[in-house]
Amino acid sequence: MIISYFPKCGAVLAFFVLSVGALDTFIAAVYEHAVMLPNRTETPVPKEEALLLMSRNIDVLEKAVKLAARFGRSPVQERLSCLAKDNSIYIVENIGDKKPCNASDPQCPPDGRYQYNTDVVFDSEGRLVARYHKCNLFAPEIQFDFPKDSELVTFDSPFGKFGIFTCFDIFSHDLAVMVVEEFQVDSILYPTAWYNTLPLLSAVPFHSAWARALGVNLLAANTHNTSMHMTRTSPWFCPNRFSEFILYGIHFQGSGIYSPEAVKVYYYDMETESGQLMLSELKSWPRREAIYSAAVHWSTYARGVKPFSSERLSFPGMTYFDAFTFTKLKGNTGNYTVCQKDLCCHLTYKMSEKRTNEVYALGVFDRLHMVEGQYYLQVCTLLKCQTTDLRTCGEPAGSAFTKFEEFSLSGTFGTSYVFPQIVLSGSQLAPERHYEVGDFQEDKFL
Known part of the structure; x- marks a missing residue:
């Protein structure tokens, strides 16, 4: 480089x-x-x-x-x-x-x-x-x-x-x-x-x-x-x-x-x-190249996951004009499922250091995006809320200090065109190792 x-x-x-x-x-x-x-x-x-x-x-x-x-x-x-x-x-x-x-x-x-x-x-x-x-x-x-x-x-x-x-x-x-x-x-x-x-x-x-x-x-x-x-x-x-x-x-x-x-x-x-x-x-x-891989069937794993307890209260939130459904992460470890229409998102996570002034949420969106262009989106996201007020979940947050030891996020997507992303505090791209299944490193996530 x-x-x-x-x-x-x-x-x-x-x-x-x-x-x-x-x-x-x-x-x-x-x-x-x-x-x-x-x-x-x-x-x-x-x-x-x-x-x-x-x-x-x-x-x-x-x-x-x-x-x-x-x-x-x-x-x-x-x-x-x-x-x-x-x-x-x-x-x-x-x-x-x-x-x-x-x-x-x-x-x-x-x-x-x-x-x-x-x-x-x-x-x-x-x-x-x-x-x-x-x-x-x-x-x-x-x-x-x-x-x-x-x-x-x-x-x-x-x-x-x-x-x-x-x-x-x-x-x-x-x-x-x-x-x-x-x-x-x-x-x-x-x-x-x-x-x-x-x-x-x-x-x-x-x-x-x-x-x-x-x-x-x-x-x-x-x-x-x-x-x-x-x-x-x-x-x-x-x-x-x-x-x-x-x-x-x-x-x-x-x-x-x-x-x-x-x-x-x-x-x-x-x-x-x-x-x-x-x-x-x-x-x-x-x-x-020998390393070239065929299309990944992203929903295969998620469809085999038994939904986690749905007793936790979900709540609405807006992300880039889209009406997401969120559920709040309440402990340092946990298993969550949140659904919207045909898409269910499953999360298993473990935090090594949870900041009391930070709130994280699991979110799902499965609808037509209508603002500044039209295209259908299915989204599963683990994100930091802008403040501890749940009404700010989905709004931009530029920094994060809670550390995750590991997490697994999957969804029952209806398409093979899925684009996994991990964005670190300061809007920096996660090192490539973070995208490999089973290879989780401690870091701070938005």
């Missing part, structure tokens, strides 16, 4: 470099940006102003490209192409793309063009080898249009087959899962502007779990901004919902390079505004 720092600076949304080593392996690099953002506006800015901002961002990227290359050996696209060719590396960049349309198209916007959230890939010869238009737009992306057709984008390289998608796409089975399973890709390139949402949706834990579950390499490049404030005063509409979008104090960060068997390197830093470059060697064809 090699980590290099850059001075405080900014850049566009996401950036990757790939460098060819031996054909059986390749050097992957991810750069997390300290974002250089434009001023908020709902009207188009002059072309010269937009190009100036993008050029300043690419100035930052150029330094990262040249540094990363040492470890491997329109105007915007022309410059990116030259950077890839001059440094003999692959570059993936997230930019905007506009396509003209005319009045014969009933969906053509008033300004006569579609605008897409777009990823472009340039190979080591500077050729454009892939372009992907984001299919699942997040609520604040009002400047972009949905593409008419969802497309699964892949490309071949001397070091494996790659798929590519963006940010919110990762929650879509018909895109993220299908591009892996139908096209048998080896690695996923993943530009994102992911804001961390404790306790269940922080970037590094979820992305590393996704790579393990799908059996592929995942190169995830997040934007870096520790205190972005976002508001949207006019309502926006999704099916069965009408609400206002208001977010304050969002933290965009958490990039990494993940393989199916290990977290290679990741970066999560709330203290600085600097961007960071990460590099690691990855196997080109992880599916060919």
Whole structure:
């Protein structure tokens, strides 16, 4: 693992470099940006102003490209192409793309063009080898249009087959899962502007779990901004919902390079505004490895567990707008079961040091998530409540001091796509050993 720092600076949304080593392996690099953002506006800015901002961002990227290359050996696209060719590396960049349309198209916007959230890939010869238009737009992306057709984008390289998608796409089975399973890709390139949402949706834990579950390499490049404030005063509409979008104090960060068997390197830093470059060697064809495992039937164990006593009182709680059912952990050891609809979660645990000012709960959710996008979720979670008031169970908690010697958490999931995560105090990722059955280490958990 090699980590290099850059001075405080900014850049566009996401950036990757790939460098060819031996054909059986390749050097992957991810750069997390300290974002250089434009001023908020709902009207188009002059072309010269937009190009100036993008050029300043690419100035930052150029330094990262040249540094990363040492470890491997329109105007915007022309410059990116030259950077890839001059440094003999692959570059993936997230930019905007506009396509003209005319009045014969009933969906053509008033300004006569579609605008897409777009990823472009340039190979080591500077050729454009892939372009992907984001299919699942997040609520604040009002400047972009949905593409008419969802497309699964892949490309071949001397070091494996790659798929590519963006940010919110990762929650879509018909895109993220299908591009892996139908096209048998080896690695996923993943530009994102992911804001961390404790306790269940922080970037590094979820992305590393996704790579393990799908059996592929995942190169995830997040934007870096520790205190972005976002508001949207006019309502926006999704099916069965009408609400206002208001977010304050969002933290965009958490990039990494993940393989199916290990977290290679990741970066999560709330203290600085600097961007960071990460590099690691990855196997080109992880599916060919002897350690590659088939899909895990996660519910097999849980369905054989006799539910523990249901005499304990359950209570409701909200986690990221979802109505969970919780039950409080009352002793230093215990066995609990909590159910919602078809999902039952079973917990057996042992604490070595229980803090009296901390409350932990077992939670379950088995419904359609409806806010900032729609997708069905089944969740089993062991978490620390924000305070000793049970009404705060499910709200973000940044630190924890109770220590667990061991615990076993299982659920009767109705899907094979399960993403186990352990997040430690301070939003840090648990060492890999914590994911192995029967190998529990003492630590502090959120």
